[in-house]
Amino acid sequence: IRVTVTAIPIPMACSPAFEGKSIRKEEMYAEFGGGRSPAFELLRVRPEAEVEDGKVTVIGPEIETIPEGSAAPLGIVIEVAGKTMKKEYEPVLERRIHNFVNYGEGSWHVAQRDLIWVRLSKEAVKNGVRVEHIGKLLASKFRIDFPDLLDAVQVTLITDPEQVLTAKKEAEAIYDERDARIKGMKDDDADTFYSCTLCQTFAPDHVCVITPERPGLCGAISWLDGKIAYEISPAGANQPVQKGGLISAENGEFEGVNRFVRKASHGAIERCQLYNFMEYPMTACGCFEVIALVLPEVNGIMVVNREYKGETPSGMSFSTLAGTIGGGVQTPGFAGISKSYILSDRFLQAEGGIDRLVWMPSVLKEELASRLKERLKAQGKGDLFEKIADERNAETIEALTEFLAGVDHPALTMDSIL
Ligand code: SF4
Ligand code: ZN
Structure with a gap:
């Protein structure tokens, strides 16, 4: 395959060509979710003033303090702003997290909402990939793929066990609200x-x-x-x-x-x-x-x-x-x-x-x-x-x-x- 690698400033190649590639247990450094630890993902629109474009925050342990082979909690919270961006678009954009994380050569993602399962490979971590870089990858890809819709994207990655649980509860209420919007249509x-x-x-x-x-x-x-x-x-x-x-x-x-x-x-x-x-x-x-x-x-x-x-x-x-x-x-x-x-x-x-x-x-x-x-x-x-x-x-x-x-x-x- 010919691989076109988009220049996202992270120590990992990033391309749709890697999307079909999985990370087996033996190849994995750490995993998040998948029923082994609490995890979720959520994308929300915010007022322009509250979103600093490209900002990535990690709340909780970074990869150095996550033991090799373990399952750690993870919350992926993406906040976006844009003049034409609407609340109704949130689930549609949120679904793209799945594709984007899989674009990373050493990152892998399945499922959605509070069922996500993410892995980082040993190879990637050896090359310097940290939890923060998943955020960098997402922030960049959302800006690249939705230039007309999004003016700013910031990403928060929560690895602190208690904070993941609290934020996950809030996310679940939002998933329910979304499901209710379609209720009654035949x-x-x-x-x-x-x-x-x-x-x-x-x-x-x-x-x-x-x-x-x-x-x-x-x-x-x-x-x-x-x-x-x-x-x-x-x-x-x-x-x-x-x-x-x-x-x-x-x-x-x-x-x-x-x-x-x-x-x-x-x-x-x-x-x-x-x-x-x-x-x-x-x-x-x-x-x-x-x-x-x-x-x-x-x-x-x-x-x-x-x-x-x-x-x-x-x-x-x-x-x-x-x-x-x-x-x-x-x-x-x-x-x-x-x-x-x-x-x-x-x-x-x-x-x-x-x-x-x-x-x-x-x-x-x-x-x-x-x-x-x-x-x-x-x-x-x-x-x-x-x-x-x-x-x-x-x-x-x-x-x-x-x-x-x-x-x-x-x-x-x-x-x-x-
Ligand atoms: Fe689209 Fe979800 Fe179906 Fe995949 S599983 S094709 S993301 S609706
Ligand atoms: Zn699918």
């Missing part, structure tokens, strides 16, 4: 969806089709965000997708969507059904917050989130499953999804709806509890919540079969899922 009311192909840099045929009721699988891009991103950069990674003629309302299949996906996947994907994942599911890059998959033995579907490290009744952990379905391929019976999609009316629509959901880790269940209960109650299924198993009552398929029979789970008497 797919039927939109004749245009939005695509996202940001992840094609490492999953070349991957296309997210984002609808009001189905956010991008990373959970960081909603339909509104896609619309806004297209407004900011009309030739960018988010394009309008005309729904076109209806092929199947139940499966969520549209002529226009298929046409778009065929082209954007370079011919690799012929059909893409938005509400059915048994035959032509959306492709999965690797950023999914949650994996949904069929459990034929119990005629149901389970979901597992990135934070859950244990085994699941499928016999596979999240990381094993992620290795199986990622890379931008279409895997029938499996789907990479966002957490909030579980709360959507469209979730499992073609499979018979939420009644199919038989298992989810208790952490995810607790996180979604109040919103999921509210949704189930509205559908007259108030008792379903307790019938969804988790690892505390079923870790294997045998235990799950027994649990579901015991609670008389509706999936057991539904049409065969295969």
Whole structure:
């Protein structure tokens, strides 16, 4: 590959060519997040006077005092100012942190929001790379890539354990506010969806089709965000997708969507059904917050989130499953999804709806509890919540079969899922 290295004053080469390169455990100096330590990222617009362009602050230990091989906490807070910059643009720009950190030859980034996982390589640290340089890289790349939008960018990197936790709480409230902005919008009311192909840099045929009721699988891009991103950069990674003629309302299949996906996947994907994942599911890059998959033995579907490290009744952990379905391929019976999609009316629509959901880790269940209960109650299924198993009552398929029979789970008497 020919590498064009942008001159950012840090002791590490920086180019989109490095984006597909991962940092293995043996190669890593230290890591941040990934379920091993608290971490998050947040981008916010601030008044001009409060943002000093190029300023990078590290609050807490620098790399010299972070032991080799350890997992340290990290908060990435980016504050931007610009006359045409708007609050609505925040999530769209925030998603670029993922790409930019991966541009560094010795820095690596996966996932989003409070799920991020960042690594710095031994090689990079040996060459003098410090936590501060991630900030320098981000500040520079945001200015270079959004010259019309941003006049000033400052970055704060928090490595102090207590301060990360406090700032993470605040960030989580902001993520919730963003998710609430799209609440109530329906797919039927939109004749245009939005695509996202940001992840094609490492999953070349991957296309997210984002609808009001189905956010991008990373959970960081909603339909509104896609619309806004297209407004900011009309030739960018988010394009309008005309729904076109209806092929199947139940499966969520549209002529226009298929046409778009065929082209954007370079011919690799012929059909893409938005509400059915048994035959032509959306492709999965690797950023999914949650994996949904069929459990034929119990005629149901389970979901597992990135934070859950244990085994699941499928016999596979999240990381094993992620290795199986990622890379931008279409895997029938499996789907990479966002957490909030579980709360959507469209979730499992073609499979018979939420009644199919038989298992989810208790952490995810607790996180979604109040919103999921509210949704189930509205559908007259108030008792379903307790019938969804988790690892505390079923870790294997045998235990799950027994649990579901015991609670008389509706999936057991539904049409065969295969
Ligand atoms: Fe875009 Fe999908 Fe990647 Fe999220 S996962 S950045 S929506 S392509
Ligand atoms: Zn991705």
